[in-house]
Amino acid sequence: MTGMEIFDTHCHLFMEEFGADLAEVLRRAREAGVTRMVHVGLDLDTSRKALELARGVPGHRAAVGWHPHDARLMAPSDPGRLAALAADPLVVAFGEIGLDFYRDLSPRDTQLKAFRSLLEAACGAGKPVVIHTRAAYGETRAELSAFRDSLAGILIHCFTGSPSEAAGFLELGCFLSFPGTLTYKNAAPVREAAALAPRDRIMIETDSPYLAPVPKRSRRNEPAYLAYLVEELGKVLGITASEAAALTTANALRFFGLESAAGESPAAPPAAGQGGAR
């Protein structure tokens, strides 16, 4: 890719899917112009791993959180531990946190209780939140609405909802991050949502290893594939892929408070041995 700078706002490269070839994955990302990414934790252990990944590479950052799937495994002390981790300057957000009533891997009342205590911790840490929400629009919006005034910012990650759900989140001041789903044939409502969102509130992500875009659909996703997503977003918005990349990167830098770091040289090669950091 020629001179594009793409920001992957959400990936999980600490997962075992990348255990064998992480260095290659990072190299391909750089070559595709994906010079910035946020490594997103799913619990205390993976939040630490996310931070370790961010430490090695200029332009990379971390988010610390606890996924709603595992809410039943969260101890009362864990939100405080995550908040302590969030004090690291490389941690740019609290997440992912939220509600998932689609898979229901933890009881809903347990998810709600965990979500509230994590939102409180995020308020205390002074970092914006990265929200996972699936089949729980009304409940998620109600919680965010209650906490909104104390939060540093809200990003709805992996937005695959309807245009009216997008409007509801946008009304609260949320940003929306779109995944590879945007490229799927049956995802017209998601494209519609992207088209209606204000241009200064949209971002893109891979959610690697999940949700690979067409033409890599059903394979392991990786940050380099965002090149396909900026093409599609460009078409949806009636702009070029480069413009879509520049727009979403500028929005991410602003949301994560990285504008002053915009000049840091993210294209520099990672330190030797980075591939073994995991």
Ligand SMILES: [Zn+2]
């Ligand atoms: Zn998620």
Ligand SMILES: [Zn+2]
């Ligand atoms: Zn995720």
